[in-house]
Amino acid sequence: MDGKPAIVLVSGGLDSATVLAMAKADGYLPHALTFDYGQRHDIELQAANAVCASLGVAPPKVIRLDLRAIGGSALTADIEVPKDRPEGAPGIPVTYVPARNTLFLSYALAFAEASGAHDIFVGVNAVDYSGYPDCRPEFIQAFEKLANLATREGVEGRLIQIHAPLIHLTKAEIIREGTRLGVDYALTHSCYDPVGDLACGRCDSCTLRRKGFAEAGINDPTRYADSA
Numbered sequence: 313m314d315g316k317p318a319i320v321l322v323s324g325g326l327d328s329a330t331v332l333a334m335a336k337a338d339g340y341l342p343h344a345l346t347f348d349y350g351q352r353h354d355i356e357l358q359a360a361n362a363v364c365a366s367l368g369v370a371p372p373k374v375i376r377l378d379l380r381a382i383g384g385s386a387l388t389a390d391i392e393v394p395k396d397r398p399e400g401a402p403g404i405p406v407t408y409v410p411a412r413n414t415l416f417l418s419y420a421l422a423f424a425e426a427s428g429a430h431d432i433f434v435g436v437n438a439v440d441y442s443g444y445p446d447c448r449p450e451f452i453q454a455f456e457k458l459a460n461l462a463t464r465e466g467v468e469g470r471l472i473q474i475h476a477p478l479i480h481l482t483k484a485e486i487i488r489e490g491t492r493l494g495v496d497y498a499l500t501h502s503c504y505d506p507v508g509d510l511a512c513g514r515c516d517s518c519t520l521r522r523k524g525f526a527e528a529g530i531n532d533p534t535r536y537a538d539s540a
Contacts (some may be wrong), residue, residue, distance in 0.1 A: 315341035318431040319424045319493035321351050321416055322372050324359030324503045326521060327435035327478055330490035333367055335433045337493055343427060344372035345420055349412075350380035355509065359501035359526050375419050385409040386400075387505070393505035395514040399523075404443050405516060407504050413446035415416050417474070418456050424472060425463050432459075433475045440483035440524060441514045452476045483524025491530055497538050498533035506537075 316339040323330045335342050346360040360372050375514035386406045394405055413436065420432045436447040443456035445451065456474040460466030478486050490497065502521045511518050513536035527533035 315339050316434055317341045317343060319343050319420045319429050321420055322360045322363060324356035324363060324500060326497060326500045327437055327486060329363045329495050329500045330486050331433050331435040333490055333495050335494040336367060343370050344369055345423055346372040347416060348377050348390060349377040353504055353506055355506050356501045359499060362499040366499055372467050379409060389455060393515050396411055397516055405531040407516060408444050420458050425503050430470060430472050431475060431499040435478055436476050437478045437524035439481060440520050449479055483520055487528040487530055509536050510537040
């Protein structure tokens with residue numbers, strides 16, 4: 313497959329699947345990167361593989377991190393995942409994983425420099441999201457500056473660009489764009505607290521996903537435990 317190489321962070325969720333499709337549609341040759349970091353919803357690793365296969369992308373490189381050793385999040389410690397939180401509730405929820413996107417982008421940066429890629433795609437969103445600080449435009453801009461200060465590629469003038477094409481889109485807009493590009497959202501997994509292979513239907517991620525499909529006017533293919 314021809315194209316300019318790009319590193320694409322693929323979690324197996326709705327947003328990253330859309331970004332992978334967008335990068336491919338823009339003519340990039342995606343190298344998918346995913347993380348097994350001790351997350352309670354590690355079913356997303358299976359989803360990442362399925363999404364890549366469906367879009368004709370090679371299986372993702374898997375980086376293994378033990379963020380459970382650090383904890384501090386309902387996703388990496390024995391802390392209950394909040395359910396039925398009202399939309400726009402104040403504060404950063406306990407599902408925030410300390411410095412997760414900083415860590416993930418750092419690995420993506422190393423992968424990019426080692427493989428000769430100068431483009432990194434990430435599916436962060438600052439509209440329909442849970443208020444995580446590492447999903448904001450300011451964070452992406454700051455990390456891109458760091459990337460070009462801290463690498464041989466940047467210092468020698470071969471600048472690295474961080475692409476966050478979803479950052480200003482609503483979940484409905486993301487779903488419409490992914491649908492247009494042929495993303496099979498039935499393969500994706502977004503739930504923070506799955507019940508077997510079913511999504512719980514009540515965590516922040518499930519709530520935002522349901523709202524997005526409803527507002528997009530597109531059938532939600534997700535299998536939810538609360539409606540099974």
